[in-house]
Amino acid sequence: MKFDQVMSSAGEWVRGEGPHHQIVVSSRVRLARNLRHRSFPGWAKKVERTQILEQIKPRVEELPEMQDSFSELLQDLSALEKQVLVERHLISREHAAKGIGSAVVMNRKQTLSIMINEEDHLRMQSIRSGLQLKSAFKLVDKIDSVLEGKLDIAYDQHLGYLTACPTNVGTGMRASAMLHLPGLVLSDLINQVIQAVNKIGLAVRGLYGEGTEAMGNLFQISNQTTLGEKEDEIIGRLTKVIETIIEKEHDARQVLILKKSDTLWDQIGRAYGVLTYAHAMTSKEALNLLSIMKLAVDLGAFAEDRRLPVDELFIETQPAHLQKTSQQKLNAEERDFLRAQIIRDRLKLFPKPDMDKVAREPISNPPSAPTNNE
Numbered sequence: 001m002k003f004d005q006v007m008s009s010a011g012e013w014v015r016g017e018g019p020h021h022q023i024v025v026s027s028r029v030r031l032a033r034n035l036r037h038r039s040f041p042g043w044a045k046k047v048e049r050t051q052i053l054e055q056i057k058p059r060v061e062e063l064p065e066m067q068d069s070f071s072e073l074l075q076d077l078s079a080l081e082k083q084v085l086v087e088r089h090l091i092s093r094e095h096a097a098k099g100i101g102s103a104v105v106m107n108r109k110q111t112l113s114i115m116i117n118e119e120d121h122l123r124m125q126s127i128r129s130g131l132q133l134k135s136a137f138k139l140v141d142k143i144d145s146v147l148e149g150k151l152d153i154a155y156d157q158h159l160g161y162l163t164a165c166p167t168n169v170g171t172g173m174r175a176s177a178m179l180h181l182p183g184l185v186l187s188d189l190i191n192q193v194i195q196a197v198n199k200i201g202l203a204v205r206g207l208y209g210e211g212t213e214a215m216g217n218l219f220q221i222s223n224q225t226t227l228g229e230k231e232d233e234i235i236g237r238l239t240k241v242i243e244t245i246i247e248k249e250h251d252a253r254q255v256l257i258l259k260k261s262d263t264l265w266d267q268i269g270r271a272y273g274v275l276t277y278a279h280a281m282t283s284k285e286a287l288n289l290l291s292i293m294k295l296a297v298d299l300g301a302f303a304e305d306r307r308l309p310v311d312e313l314f315i316e317t318q319p320a321h322l323q324k325t326s327q328q329k330l331n332a333e334e335r336d337f338l339r340a341q342i343i344r345d346r347l348k349l350f351p352k353p354d355m356d357k358v359a360r361e362p363i364s365n366p367p368s369a370p371t372n373n374e
Contacts (some may be wrong), residue, residue: 030140084320213363
Protein backbone atom coordinates (compact mmCIF):
# COMPACT_ATOMS: atom_id res chain seq x y z
CA MET A 1 0.00 0.00 0.00
CA LYS A 2 1.35 3.41 -1.00
CA PHE A 3 1.01 6.70 0.87
CA ASP A 4 -1.54 8.02 -1.64
CA GLN A 5 -3.79 5.11 -0.67
CA VAL A 6 -3.44 6.09 2.99
CA MET A 7 -4.57 9.60 2.08
CA SER A 8 -7.51 8.37 0.01
CA SER A 9 -9.34 7.00 3.06
CA ALA A 10 -9.98 8.55 6.47
CA GLY A 11 -9.54 5.15 8.12
CA GLU A 12 -12.15 2.75 9.45
CA TRP A 13 -12.07 4.13 13.01
CA VAL A 14 -13.06 7.59 11.72
CA ARG A 15 -15.81 6.23 9.50
CA GLY A 16 -17.09 3.61 11.97
CA GLU A 17 -20.04 3.62 14.30
CA GLY A 18 -18.91 1.70 17.36
CA PRO A 19 -20.75 1.67 20.71
CA HIS A 20 -21.31 5.19 22.12
CA HIS A 21 -19.72 6.62 18.95
CA GLN A 22 -21.48 9.97 19.47
CA ILE A 23 -19.26 10.64 22.48
CA VAL A 24 -16.42 8.11 22.23
CA VAL A 25 -14.61 8.91 18.98
CA SER A 26 -12.14 6.05 19.27
CA SER A 27 -10.63 3.42 21.58
CA ARG A 28 -6.93 2.57 21.44
CA VAL A 29 -4.77 -0.05 23.12
CA ARG A 30 -0.99 0.11 22.77
CA LEU A 31 1.60 -2.44 23.88
CA ALA A 32 5.29 -1.68 24.37
CA ARG A 33 7.79 -4.52 23.85
CA ASN A 34 11.58 -4.82 23.57
CA LEU A 35 14.08 -7.43 22.45
CA ARG A 36 16.13 -9.16 25.13
CA HIS A 37 19.83 -8.21 25.40
CA ARG A 38 19.41 -5.22 23.11
CA SER A 39 19.83 -1.52 23.98
CA PHE A 40 16.65 0.54 24.07
CA PRO A 41 16.31 2.75 20.95
CA GLY A 42 17.25 5.90 22.84
CA TRP A 43 20.58 4.36 23.89
CA ALA A 44 21.30 2.21 20.84
CA LYS A 45 23.78 3.37 18.25
CA LYS A 46 22.66 3.72 14.64
CA VAL A 47 24.13 0.33 13.66
CA GLU A 48 22.31 -1.51 16.45
CA ARG A 49 19.01 0.26 15.74
CA THR A 50 19.31 -0.83 12.12
CA GLN A 51 20.02 -4.41 13.17
CA ILE A 52 16.97 -4.39 15.46
CA LEU A 53 14.84 -2.98 12.64
CA GLU A 54 16.03 -5.68 10.22
CA GLN A 55 15.14 -8.32 12.81
CA ILE A 56 11.66 -7.03 13.63
CA LYS A 57 10.25 -5.53 10.41
CA PRO A 58 10.02 -8.78 8.37
CA ARG A 59 8.25 -10.52 11.26
CA VAL A 60 5.68 -7.72 11.41
CA GLU A 61 5.13 -7.61 7.64
CA GLU A 62 4.39 -11.35 7.45
CA LEU A 63 1.51 -11.12 9.93
CA PRO A 64 -1.81 -12.10 8.26
CA GLU A 65 -3.30 -8.80 9.48
CA MET A 66 -0.60 -6.91 7.56
CA GLN A 67 -1.39 -8.25 4.08
CA ASP A 68 -1.07 -5.36 1.60
CA SER A 69 0.11 -3.16 4.46
CA PHE A 70 1.69 0.27 4.42
CA SER A 71 5.29 -0.36 5.45
CA GLU A 72 7.90 2.39 5.30
CA LEU A 73 11.22 3.34 6.84
CA LEU A 74 10.90 6.68 8.65
CA GLN A 75 13.92 7.98 6.72
CA ASP A 76 12.00 7.46 3.46
CA LEU A 77 9.00 9.51 4.55
CA SER A 78 8.96 13.29 4.21
CA ALA A 79 8.38 15.45 7.28
CA LEU A 80 4.94 16.25 5.85
CA GLU A 81 4.01 12.59 5.40
CA LYS A 82 5.10 11.78 8.94
CA GLN A 83 2.99 14.66 10.24
CA VAL A 84 -0.05 13.31 8.35
CA LEU A 85 0.38 10.01 10.21
CA VAL A 86 0.59 11.92 13.49
CA GLU A 87 -2.62 13.79 12.68
CA ARG A 88 -4.30 10.44 12.07
CA HIS A 89 -2.95 9.10 15.40
CA LEU A 90 -1.13 6.30 13.55
CA ILE A 91 2.30 7.25 14.88
CA SER A 92 3.39 9.39 17.82
CA ARG A 93 4.98 12.83 17.61
CA GLU A 94 8.11 11.25 19.08
CA HIS A 95 8.21 8.62 16.34
CA ALA A 96 7.78 11.28 13.66
CA ALA A 97 11.06 12.80 14.82
CA LYS A 98 12.92 9.54 14.12
CA GLY A 99 14.94 8.71 11.03
CA ILE A 100 17.44 5.96 10.27
CA GLY A 101 16.67 2.72 12.10
CA SER A 102 12.93 3.35 12.60
CA ALA A 103 9.85 2.28 10.63
CA VAL A 104 6.07 2.07 10.68
CA VAL A 105 3.85 -0.77 9.45
CA MET A 106 0.05 -0.46 9.40
CA ASN A 107 -2.87 -2.33 7.93
CA ARG A 108 -5.10 -1.13 5.09
CA LYS A 109 -7.99 -0.23 7.42
CA GLN A 110 -5.67 1.97 9.52
CA THR A 111 -6.87 0.18 12.65
CA LEU A 112 -3.55 -1.53 13.43
CA SER A 113 -0.28 0.38 13.52
CA ILE A 114 3.14 -0.86 14.62
CA MET A 115 5.99 1.55 15.31
CA ILE A 116 9.49 0.06 15.24
CA ASN A 117 12.22 1.74 17.28
CA GLU A 118 10.16 4.53 18.80
CA GLU A 119 10.88 4.77 22.55
CA ASP A 120 10.72 0.96 22.63
CA HIS A 121 11.68 -1.56 19.94
CA LEU A 122 8.00 -2.30 19.34
CA ARG A 123 4.98 -0.08 19.91
CA MET A 124 1.87 -1.95 18.70
CA GLN A 125 -1.47 -0.19 18.72
CA SER A 126 -5.02 -1.08 17.74
CA ILE A 127 -7.67 1.61 17.14
CA ARG A 128 -11.43 1.06 17.08
CA SER A 129 -14.44 3.32 16.59
CA GLY A 130 -16.49 4.04 19.71
CA LEU A 131 -16.03 2.38 23.10
CA GLN A 132 -14.35 -0.89 22.10
CA LEU A 133 -11.36 -1.22 24.40
CA LYS A 134 -11.82 -4.99 24.79
CA SER A 135 -11.98 -5.47 21.02
CA ALA A 136 -8.91 -3.29 20.50
CA PHE A 137 -6.99 -5.24 23.14
CA LYS A 138 -8.03 -8.59 21.66
CA LEU A 139 -6.46 -7.71 18.29
CA VAL A 140 -3.22 -6.25 19.62
CA ASP A 141 -2.87 -9.11 22.13
CA LYS A 142 -3.16 -11.61 19.27
CA ILE A 143 -0.42 -9.77 17.35
CA ASP A 144 1.72 -9.68 20.48
CA SER A 145 1.38 -13.44 21.00
CA VAL A 146 2.42 -14.20 17.42
CA LEU A 147 5.45 -11.90 17.56
CA GLU A 148 6.53 -13.31 20.93
CA GLY A 149 6.75 -16.69 19.25
CA LYS A 150 9.17 -15.26 16.67
CA LEU A 151 11.17 -12.72 18.68
CA ASP A 152 13.05 -12.95 21.99
CA ILE A 153 11.08 -10.42 24.05
CA ALA A 154 12.54 -8.91 27.25
CA TYR A 155 10.42 -10.21 30.14
CA ASP A 156 11.07 -10.56 33.87
CA GLN A 157 9.14 -13.06 36.01
CA HIS A 158 8.67 -10.50 38.79
CA LEU A 159 8.41 -7.19 36.92
CA GLY A 160 6.76 -8.29 33.68
CA TYR A 161 7.65 -6.73 30.31
CA LEU A 162 10.73 -4.49 30.43
CA THR A 163 10.38 -1.08 28.79
CA ALA A 164 12.49 2.01 28.16
CA CYS A 165 10.32 4.12 30.47
CA PRO A 166 9.84 2.73 34.02
CA THR A 167 6.18 3.81 34.03
CA ASN A 168 5.44 1.26 31.29
CA VAL A 169 7.11 -1.72 33.03
CA GLY A 170 4.69 -4.56 33.78
CA THR A 171 1.99 -5.01 31.18
CA GLY A 172 3.58 -2.41 28.90
CA MET A 173 0.02 -1.42 28.03
CA ARG A 174 -1.59 1.95 27.54
CA ALA A 175 -5.34 1.89 26.96
CA SER A 176 -7.12 5.11 26.04
CA ALA A 177 -10.31 6.52 24.61
CA MET A 178 -10.83 9.79 22.73
CA LEU A 179 -13.95 11.47 24.08
CA HIS A 180 -15.94 14.36 22.58
CA LEU A 181 -17.28 16.32 25.57
CA PRO A 182 -18.81 19.64 24.43
CA GLY A 183 -21.69 19.36 26.92
CA LEU A 184 -19.37 19.25 29.92
CA VAL A 185 -17.23 22.05 28.49
CA LEU A 186 -20.20 24.36 27.74
CA SER A 187 -21.60 23.60 31.22
CA ASP A 188 -18.27 24.46 32.89
CA LEU A 189 -18.14 20.97 34.43
CA ILE A 190 -15.13 19.60 32.56
CA ASN A 191 -12.53 20.58 35.19
CA GLN A 192 -14.55 18.82 37.87
CA VAL A 193 -14.57 15.62 35.81
CA ILE A 194 -10.86 15.87 34.97
CA GLN A 195 -9.95 16.28 38.64
CA ALA A 196 -12.08 13.26 39.60
CA VAL A 197 -10.45 11.14 36.90
CA ASN A 198 -6.94 12.21 37.90
CA LYS A 199 -7.62 11.27 41.53
CA ILE A 200 -8.22 7.63 40.62
CA GLY A 201 -4.96 7.25 38.72
CA LEU A 202 -6.11 7.92 35.17
CA ALA A 203 -4.66 10.56 32.86
CA VAL A 204 -6.53 13.19 30.83
CA ARG A 205 -4.69 14.61 27.82
CA GLY A 206 -5.36 16.69 24.74
CA LEU A 207 -5.90 15.81 21.10
CA TYR A 208 -2.39 14.51 20.41
CA GLY A 209 -1.52 13.11 23.82
CA GLU A 210 0.72 14.30 26.61
CA GLY A 211 1.37 18.04 26.71
CA THR A 212 -1.16 18.92 24.01
CA GLU A 213 -4.27 21.08 24.12
CA ALA A 214 -7.82 19.67 24.21
CA MET A 215 -8.96 21.36 20.99
CA GLY A 216 -12.37 20.58 19.56
CA ASN A 217 -13.59 19.51 23.01
CA LEU A 218 -11.67 16.26 22.50
CA PHE A 219 -10.02 14.59 25.49
CA GLN A 220 -7.94 11.42 25.81
CA ILE A 221 -8.58 9.34 28.94
CA SER A 222 -5.96 6.66 29.64
CA ASN A 223 -4.49 4.41 32.31
CA GLN A 224 -1.25 5.38 34.06
CA THR A 225 -0.60 2.16 36.00
CA THR A 226 1.00 -0.77 34.16
CA LEU A 227 2.67 -2.61 37.05
CA GLY A 228 0.80 -4.90 39.45
CA GLU A 229 -2.47 -4.91 37.50
CA LYS A 230 -3.62 -7.30 34.76
CA GLU A 231 -4.58 -6.07 31.31
CA ASP A 232 -8.25 -7.03 31.63
CA GLU A 233 -8.44 -5.29 35.02
CA ILE A 234 -7.00 -2.08 33.57
CA ILE A 235 -9.42 -2.17 30.64
CA GLY A 236 -12.39 -3.00 32.86
CA ARG A 237 -11.65 -0.12 35.23
CA LEU A 238 -11.06 2.34 32.41
CA THR A 239 -14.25 1.26 30.62
CA LYS A 240 -16.33 1.76 33.76
CA VAL A 241 -14.96 5.28 34.28
CA ILE A 242 -15.58 6.17 30.63
CA GLU A 243 -19.17 4.93 30.91
CA THR A 244 -19.63 7.25 33.88
CA ILE A 245 -18.25 10.18 31.87
CA ILE A 246 -20.55 9.29 28.96
CA GLU A 247 -23.53 9.48 31.33
CA LYS A 248 -22.36 12.83 32.67
CA GLU A 249 -21.96 14.17 29.13
CA HIS A 250 -25.48 13.05 28.16
CA ASP A 251 -26.89 14.72 31.27
CA ALA A 252 -24.96 17.94 30.60
CA ARG A 253 -26.36 18.06 27.07
CA GLN A 254 -29.91 17.63 28.31
CA VAL A 255 -29.47 20.36 30.92
CA LEU A 256 -28.26 22.68 28.15
CA ILE A 257 -31.34 21.83 26.05
CA LEU A 258 -33.81 22.28 28.91
CA LYS A 259 -32.26 25.16 30.85
CA LYS A 260 -29.80 26.95 28.56
CA SER A 261 -31.37 26.43 25.17
CA ASP A 262 -30.72 30.00 24.00
CA THR A 263 -27.00 29.58 24.69
CA LEU A 264 -26.95 26.22 22.92
CA TRP A 265 -28.83 27.50 19.84
CA ASP A 266 -26.50 30.50 19.69
CA GLN A 267 -23.44 28.22 19.74
CA ILE A 268 -24.85 26.00 16.97
CA GLY A 269 -26.00 28.96 14.86
CA ARG A 270 -22.67 30.74 15.15
CA ALA A 271 -20.71 27.58 14.30
CA TYR A 272 -22.88 26.95 11.22
CA GLY A 273 -22.66 30.56 10.09
CA VAL A 274 -18.91 30.98 10.50
CA LEU A 275 -18.04 27.60 8.97
CA THR A 276 -20.37 28.19 6.01
CA TYR A 277 -19.19 31.72 5.17
CA ALA A 278 -15.71 32.31 6.62
CA HIS A 279 -12.83 32.73 4.16
CA ALA A 280 -9.97 32.21 6.61
CA MET A 281 -9.83 29.91 9.61
CA THR A 282 -7.11 28.61 11.94
CA SER A 283 -6.87 24.94 12.81
CA LYS A 284 -7.92 25.57 16.41
CA GLU A 285 -10.96 27.63 15.41
CA ALA A 286 -12.03 25.02 12.86
CA LEU A 287 -11.80 22.17 15.38
CA ASN A 288 -13.77 24.08 17.99
CA LEU A 289 -16.54 25.04 15.54
CA LEU A 290 -16.67 21.56 13.98
CA SER A 291 -17.09 20.22 17.52
CA ILE A 292 -20.31 22.23 17.86
CA MET A 293 -21.49 20.97 14.46
CA LYS A 294 -20.81 17.40 15.61
CA LEU A 295 -22.84 18.12 18.74
CA ALA A 296 -25.66 19.50 16.56
CA VAL A 297 -25.75 16.23 14.60
CA ASP A 298 -25.83 14.28 17.88
CA LEU A 299 -28.78 16.34 19.09
CA GLY A 300 -30.74 16.02 15.84
CA ALA A 301 -30.38 19.58 14.51
CA PHE A 302 -28.81 18.00 11.41
CA ALA A 303 -29.72 14.66 9.84
CA GLU A 304 -27.59 11.63 10.72
CA ASP A 305 -26.16 11.44 7.20
CA ARG A 306 -24.35 14.72 7.89
CA ARG A 307 -22.18 13.10 10.58
CA LEU A 308 -19.50 11.59 8.36
CA PRO A 309 -18.71 14.81 6.42
CA VAL A 310 -18.21 16.64 9.73
CA ASP A 311 -16.10 13.85 11.22
CA GLU A 312 -13.88 13.71 8.13
CA LEU A 313 -13.25 17.46 8.31
CA PHE A 314 -11.66 17.00 11.74
CA ILE A 315 -8.86 15.09 9.97
CA GLU A 316 -8.79 16.70 6.52
CA THR A 317 -8.38 20.28 7.78
CA GLN A 318 -5.28 19.56 9.87
CA PRO A 319 -2.15 21.44 8.65
CA ALA A 320 -0.23 18.51 7.15
CA HIS A 321 -3.32 17.10 5.43
CA LEU A 322 -4.00 20.45 3.78
CA GLN A 323 -0.48 20.67 2.40
CA LYS A 324 -0.36 17.05 1.28
CA THR A 325 -3.72 17.39 -0.49
CA SER A 326 -2.72 20.61 -2.23
CA GLN A 327 0.72 19.12 -3.06
CA GLN A 328 2.50 22.31 -2.10
CA LYS A 329 4.07 23.88 0.96
CA LEU A 330 1.74 26.45 2.46
CA ASN A 331 2.38 29.10 5.07
CA ALA A 332 -0.05 29.55 7.96
CA GLU A 333 -2.11 32.21 6.18
CA GLU A 334 -2.43 30.12 3.02
CA ARG A 335 -3.48 27.10 5.09
CA ASP A 336 -6.16 29.19 6.82
CA PHE A 337 -7.65 30.26 3.47
CA LEU A 338 -7.56 26.72 2.05
CA ARG A 339 -9.04 25.25 5.23
CA ALA A 340 -11.98 27.67 5.09
CA GLN A 341 -12.54 26.92 1.38
CA ILE A 342 -12.62 23.16 1.96
CA ILE A 343 -15.09 23.55 4.81
CA ARG A 344 -17.31 25.90 2.78
CA ASP A 345 -17.36 23.47 -0.13
CA ARG A 346 -18.19 20.54 2.14
CA LEU A 347 -20.97 22.37 3.98
CA LYS A 348 -22.59 24.14 1.02
CA LEU A 349 -25.19 21.37 0.73
CA PHE A 350 -25.92 21.39 4.46
CA PRO A 351 -29.36 22.72 5.37
CA LYS A 352 -29.71 25.22 8.18
CA PRO A 353 -29.80 23.58 11.61
CA ASP A 354 -33.35 22.61 12.60
CA MET A 355 -33.65 23.34 16.31
CA ASP A 356 -37.19 21.94 16.44
CA LYS A 357 -35.81 18.43 15.85
CA VAL A 358 -33.39 18.49 18.78
CA ALA A 359 -33.88 15.38 20.89
CA ARG A 360 -35.00 15.84 24.47
CA GLU A 361 -34.36 12.94 26.80
CA PRO A 362 -35.16 12.60 30.49
CA ILE A 363 -32.18 13.51 32.66
CA SER A 364 -30.97 10.54 34.67
CA ASN A 365 -29.99 10.79 38.29
CA PRO A 366 -26.56 12.41 38.21
CA PRO A 367 -23.97 9.67 38.69
CA SER A 368 -21.44 10.07 41.45
CA ALA A 369 -17.89 11.01 40.54
CA PRO A 370 -15.60 8.08 39.75
CA THR A 371 -14.11 6.55 42.85
CA ASN A 372 -11.32 4.10 43.59
CA ASN A 373 -13.92 1.31 43.69
CA GLU A 374 -15.08 1.91 40.13
